[in-house]
Amino acid sequence: MEFYLCPIASGSSGNCTYLHADEQRLLIDVGVSGKRVTEGLTEIDIDPTTLKGILITHEHSDHIKGVGIISRKYDLPIYATKPTWERMESAQMLGKVKEHNQRIISKDEPIYFGELMVTPYSIYHDSVDPVGYVFEYMGKKMVLATDMGKVDRKIVERFYNADGILLEFNHDVNMVEVGSYPFPLKQRILGDYGHLNNELAAKVLAHIYHPDLKWAILGHLSNENNLPDLAYLSAKNALLEKQIEIGKDLQVTVANRYNLTPIHRV
Template identity: 50%
Template sequence: MRLCSIASGSSGNCIYTGGEHTHLLVDTGISKKRVEEGLKALDIKGEELSGILITHEHIDHVQGLGVFSRKYEVPIYATKGTIEGIKKISSIGKMPEGLFHEIQTDETFTLGELKVEPFKISHDANEPSGYRIGDGKKSVAVATDLGKYDDYTVEHLKNLDAIVLEANHDLKMLEVGPYPYPLKRRVAGDKGHLSNELSGRLLCDILHDNLKHVVLGHLSKENNYEELAYETVKLEVTLGDNPYKGDDFPITVAKRSSVSEIIDL
């Protein structure tokens, strides 16, 4: 299996994952051109995609969906609430008939050789979901846009080989930053985004010897920066109630506007 962030941040998100024969995108929150450039770096064409998994209907996750889908007609998988939300966004435009496939959280489905497990996340959207994807030997997950996590979240993220995990903001930067107060409350709330500290604590709960790659994603442009997210998460692991140190695992930060390292499992 492979995992690669084509773009990740508060301004646009698109993650690739796939096996030998099955290629998937998680979200298309950037332009069609940028999605195509990212796929080209992976030596994949748009028409070779088996599906697009959408986490939720916010524009930084679906911005390019309409244009991309009209060109390539790739099947789109999302919860009922997310599909309804997408259909209300005028900028998406009219979607080709039959592209949307309704899925349910906690109900696994198969695409090619891959099993996809959607799981609930806590975010201020209609019916948002994270995704765990595996080929029977290796498994990866995309877990962003969650204001909080609990035992249910941890259970769905155990025994992974790689993960894209949200480290959205630094609490102090958010407090003194330019956002209006209601937006600050939303970001830091239970249906907002994971802070660097919470990201590190969640990581502590899912670490195991075979976790090979941790990619920190969905960083806020205004309330975080790469080095701070990286160092804070590492410190949480080192100080946490677990047998590991922050340097025991390869932790990278997904690039906002360019393709990140291609992880080959």
């Protein structure tokens, strides 16, 4: 059995993640060029023609700007909630998509790709109907959780008993506050419908840790308001407060912004 995640790109400038569950192969978002996706898949010896579809978290351009291109090139179905589809179509964000490739999903209702179960769940972000995803296969569980201004009990419960998680560590609060962004943009980033900051994400990670959690990928870092070392240090400190040691108890990796992050298996 092979079940793994591999971020092709992760950050405020573009996001795309490859999910592999043996013959079930999916992309989560395509916020980068089609060329970059093809190159990334080639790096890990995946033939793009074996993909089964594209899952959309929300309609912001750093998550969908390459979706239409990849769907047309490889004739791939696109899975998104009805409000997200309506927004993408009304704003002509994807270009022409074949009708048979327009698939509507609903929050909290699992979809199946063979033995792979994918469950979209509701998150807090300033888009029309954003979701995260839980992936379950052959008794193992991985979670993708980015683009959320806050978490609540229901969201955190989605993370329990995961074997691996890709969790947003978007910004350092101090860097946002003293940075050059206009005040309304700062308010958006720091608000309940913006992005998770390092400190909060680290607390969430420490809270959900259990001995079978193998790894955490720190993702969706801001280029302007974060540093990989700051994100990593936040995670390290929060984990140490609970006597959880990186390298010994948990593998922690900061996702690469533009390039492939190594494969993370469960």
